Amino acid sequence: MATETIPEADHPLDPLDPKAIERAYEILTDERDVGAESLCIKIELAEPSKEALEAYDEGGDVPDRRARIVIRNGSDRKTIEAVVSLEAESVVSWEHVEGAQPSIAIEEFIACEETVKANAEWQEAVERRGVENTDRAMVDPWSVGHEFVPEDVDRSKRLAHGLSFLRPSEEAGDEGYAKPLTGIHTFVDLDRMEVVKVLDYGPPDEDEPLPPTGMAYREDDVDLRDDLTPYNVDQPDGPSWSVDxxxxxxxxxxxxxxxxxxxxxxxxxxxxxxxxxxxxxxxxxxxxxxxxxxxxxxxxxxxxxxxxxxxxxxxxxxxxxxxxxxxxxxxxxxxxxxxxxxxxxxxxxxxxxxxxxxxxxxWERSDWRTGSDExxxxxxxxxxxxxxxxxxxxxxxxxxxxxxxxxxxxxxxxxxxxxxxxxxxxxxxxxxxxxxxxxxxxxxxxxxxxxxxxxxxxxxxxxxxxxxxxxxxxxxxxPMGEADGxxxxxxxxxxxxxxxxxxxxxxxxxxxxxxxxxxxxxxxxxxxxxxxxxxxxxxxxxxxxxxxxxxxxxxxxxxxxxxxxxxxxxxxxxxxxxxxxxxxxxxxxxxxxxxxxxxxxxxxxxxxxxxxxxxxxxxxxxxxxxxxxxxxxxxxxxxNFFDESPAIDVPPQHAIEGQDVPGHGHGGCEADADDD
Missing domain, CATH: 2.70.98.20 (Copper amine oxidase, catalytic domain)
Incomplete structure (x- = not known):
């Protein structure tokens, strides 16, 4: 299959660019069946070995550019780790990592919240706290760890632990953290994207289940100070670094x-x-x-x-x-x-x-005898x-x-x-x-x-x-030697x-x-x-x-x-x-x-x-x-990396700024007169 040429990297350690990521996944899915319901958890550079990098630095061959890909096959409940050679356009390794759960993807975060909010048992728990519109809730999926998974939930499943909060409106975001729906714990099977258990320990107080105050921190919601003057960093000649x-x-x-x-x-x-x-x-x-x-x-x-x-x-x-x-x-x-x-x-x-x-x-040095300073x-x-x-x-x-x-x-x-x-x-x-x-x-x-x-x-x-x-x-x-009396x-x-x-x-x-x-x-x-x-x-x-x-x-x-x-x-x-x-x-x-x-x-x-x-x-x-x-x-x-301070040659400000400074040994740091 003809494909667009992937640009060569400037260096073997440079991250994969968009075309390399796209091509790596094409190579994998063309050669292997990853499963219809699979999630691509990550595609990133498979870094060359130190030996390959040392050989390259000494003028040897450019190491084979490879991508490491982690797949979660949800239908089969399998985690696959594969390595793809972009040069050979082939899969060079394919491993089913037994019992492993890869990191949770952002897409799973979003789907988990939607799954919890659609669950009737969770909705009832929220409504018991006097909340009429459960659409205002937000759910944060936490990792479940291991020992704190309920005994009747299969730990071999891919799980998330949802904690719930109430936003002041359907459009609001972080403001929901001010009103946690404490006591509701929702466990979600991320492979099947279904709720497997809802625990409700009840609110801390039945009469007042939610904290009474909200939170305000955004610019439009706070009376801002009016006594700050602008502070600008100006580098008219550009920066001192070099980037290639x-x-x-x-x-x-x-x-x-x-x-x-x-x-x-x-x-x-x-x-x-x-x-x-x-x-x-x-x-x-x-x-x-x-x-x-x-x-x-x-x-x-x-x-x-x-x-x-x-x-x-x-x-x-x-x-x-x-x-x-x-x-x-x-x-x-x-x-x-x-x-x-x-x-x-x-x-x-x-x-x-x-x-x-x-x-x-x-660094600074002031000589009281001569009155000079650097x-x-x-x-x-x-x-x-x-x-x-x-x-x-x-x-x-x-x-x-x-x-x-x-x-x-x-x-x-x-x-x-x-x-x-x-x-x-x-x-x-x-x-x-x-x-x-x-x-x-x-x-x-x-x-x-x-x-x-x-x-x-x-x-x-x-x-x-x-x-x-x-x-x-x-x-x-x-400490310097043997005792000498x-x-x-x-x-x-x-x-x-x-x-x-x-x-x-x-x-x-x-x-x-x-x-x-x-x-x-x-x-x-x-x-x-x-x-x-x-x-x-x-x-x-x-x-x-x-x-x-x-x-x-x-x-x-x-x-x-x-x-x-x-x-x-x-x-x-x-x-x-x-x-x-x-x-x-x-x-x-x-x-x-x-x-x-x-x-x-x-x-x-x-x-x-x-x-x-x-x-x-x-x-x-x-x-x-x-x-x-x-x-x-x-x-x-x-x-002991150096023989003396490597900072001794840093120039004073007047030399950096190209100023002529009268006198001697002041390091260009005379006090400026006030503009009264």
Missing amino acids: GRKLEWQGWHMRVGWTQREGLVLYDVGYEDDGEVRSIIDRASCAEMSVPYGTTDINDRFKNAMDVGEYNIGRLAKSLTNGCDCLGYMHYWDAVMNTAEGEPNVLENAICLHEEDNGTL VRRRRRLVVSFVAAVGNYDYIFNWYFYQDASIEVEVRLTGIDSVSAVGPDEDPSGYGELVAPQLTGPIHQHFFNFRLDLNVDGGPNTLYRVENQQVPSGPDGLD RTHNPGGNAFYAKREKLTSEEQAKDLIDSLKGRYWQIENPTAENGLGKPTGYRLVPGDNVEAAMQSDSSVMKRSGFIEYHLWATPFREDERYPSGRYPNQHPGGAGLPKWTEADRNLEEEDLVCWYTLGVNHVTRPEDWPILPVQVYSFKLQPS
């Missing part, structure tokens, strides 16, 4: 910008240019999984544990970004090309945003995307700095997941009142970032570094940075300890800087929290990666997701907990670090109706 397709360069940084439906933004081949050579730091980086467990004992909320990457495809839930709203200044955008449930291309415009930000002072402004590059996951919105920012450090940041905003309570009920502890008769249950957010490190070309070795006290007196430890710590003030090599997967399982200043260092023992030290990067934690649930809970079984903040594994092509390939409805134990049972060697390896960033959310009325962003991050900092 998916290739990005800025201030020494080199990387490729990619995308998957499951993870959203993916960064490849992250390196830093030093004396004309691009030195590698990270081969591949992404947010590989999330887990959002709720801590209340209440029967209406205790089941909640969304795994937004693996269960929902967070990339598929990304939004189109807009200048002046999501970002300010001079922008560059990349579209995200995904697919519909029918296997057709779906282009999300402006899914990834690139811009520069002023970020305060980079000041440099810190600028950072931002690569970001935003995902709207039900009631929550998540902003993922990857910051790159002029001192060769990286900061990975998550901002949480949107609407709290809430339930109704009685007029006299105070859920304090397990939840907090955010509005009259409306509680936000206590919960946590965990984001696991997979960092396929490659510091200076590898191999890499992992160390834990933390403060170590020295006992007072002549018997104190001498001198008094080591007579004043009791001595401490040092203790380094412990973590040589196996079990040793590497670790929690943060900010009281000891704990961080982890990834070093290349085969490369040295000019001071004779192994080159490396530090992984430095920011705010974090320990998982609060019991070790035998369903949450810990299914989201085992949240038990530790740091995991490390030797690279394996098939170890990509910390809770396994198919976490939806999985009983647990897959992914990192399973892989690390082998306790494999980590010394001088192709090292992958998995960092779990945890957020504790005790709700408050100030979170309502919209949660002001909660900001959490961690950093990667060079350590």
Whole structure:
């Protein structure tokens, strides 16, 4: 069959374009019977192996361009994972993944809501709460997990757990979250798209089944402040970056910008240019999984544990970004090309945003003897995307700095997941009142970032570094060598940075300890800087929290990666997701907990670090109706990667702006006179 030629990709890691997605599905359906009622869950690039990429980088052949396709055959209740070669125009692998449930598609979300609202038993439950027009209801399909599925519902079915809310009108949207129809739980078989069970535990108060107040946050519904003046970011000469397709360069940084439906933004081949050579730091980086467990004992909320990457495809839930709203200044955008449930291309415009930000002072030195000073402004590059996951919105920012450090940041905003309570009920502890008769249950957010490190070309070795006290007196430890009879710590003030090599997967399982200043260092023992030290990067934690649930809970079984903040594994092509390939409805134990049972060697390896960033959310009325962003991050900092500060050559503002500055040594930062 004659087909339109698919344009060649600029690079083997570039995401599939619309024509490639369309052609991949044609090849699959021409060669294989996927079933009349099947859903195409995802079509995305089957990334080439590291060996193939290394050969390509050295001038070898372009790797075969392939697509990985996940199909849910609803009529046969089967999940199929196939790989299609676009070059050979053939199916190169076809696997029935026994017992697996792929992530829930957006089309299933929409059909699930319609199915629930058409169900007579659900309608009766809604009407018992005094609601005459059930068309005003909205239904959010939650993933069911595993252990919280009712005993008389077959767990092998493809299920969703519908929670219901009442909108103030049929046209209204998010405003419905102010009036949860608490107590109604609807379980839907997504393969057959039919309701299999409706549970109604009753409203928290029969006389007042719904919270009395609504929510207002849209521009036309709020009295806005009138004392803000415009703040504009102007770059008349354009940005400082260089973009060529998916290739990005800025201030020494080199990387490729990619995308998957499951993870959203993916960064490849992250390196830093030093004396004309691009030195590698990270081969591949992404947010590989999330887990959002709720801590209340209440029967209406205790089941909640969304795994937004693996269960929902967070990339598929990304939004189109807009200048002046999501970002300010001079922008560059990349579209995200995904697919519909029918296997057709779906282009999300402006899914990834690139811009520069002023970020305060980079470095400063003021000499009181001479009165001179030197000041440099810190600028950072931002690569970001935003995902709207039900009631929550998540902003993922990857910051790159002029001192060769990286900061990975998550901002949480949107609407709290809430339930109704009685007029006299105070859920304090397990939840907090955010509005009259409306509680936000206590919960946590965990984001696991997979960092396929490659510091200076590898191999890499992992160390834990933390403060170590020295006992007072002549018997104190001498960290620099053997005791020589001198008094080591007579004043009791001595401490040092203790380094412990973590040589196996079990040793590497670790929690943060900010009281000891704990961080982890990834070093290349085969490369040295000019001071004779192994080159490396530090992984430095920011705010974090320990998982609060019991070790035998369903949450810990299914989201085992949240038990530790740091995991490390030797690279394996098939170890990509910390809770396994198919976490939806999985009983647990897959992914990192399973892989690390082998306790494999980590010394001088192709090292992958998995960092779990945890957020504790005790709700408050100030979170309502919209949660002001909660900001959490961690950093990667060079350590002996250079011989001196890589930021020493950043020019002062007057040099950037082309101004002549009288005097000497002021760094172009004289105070401007007021225009009174």
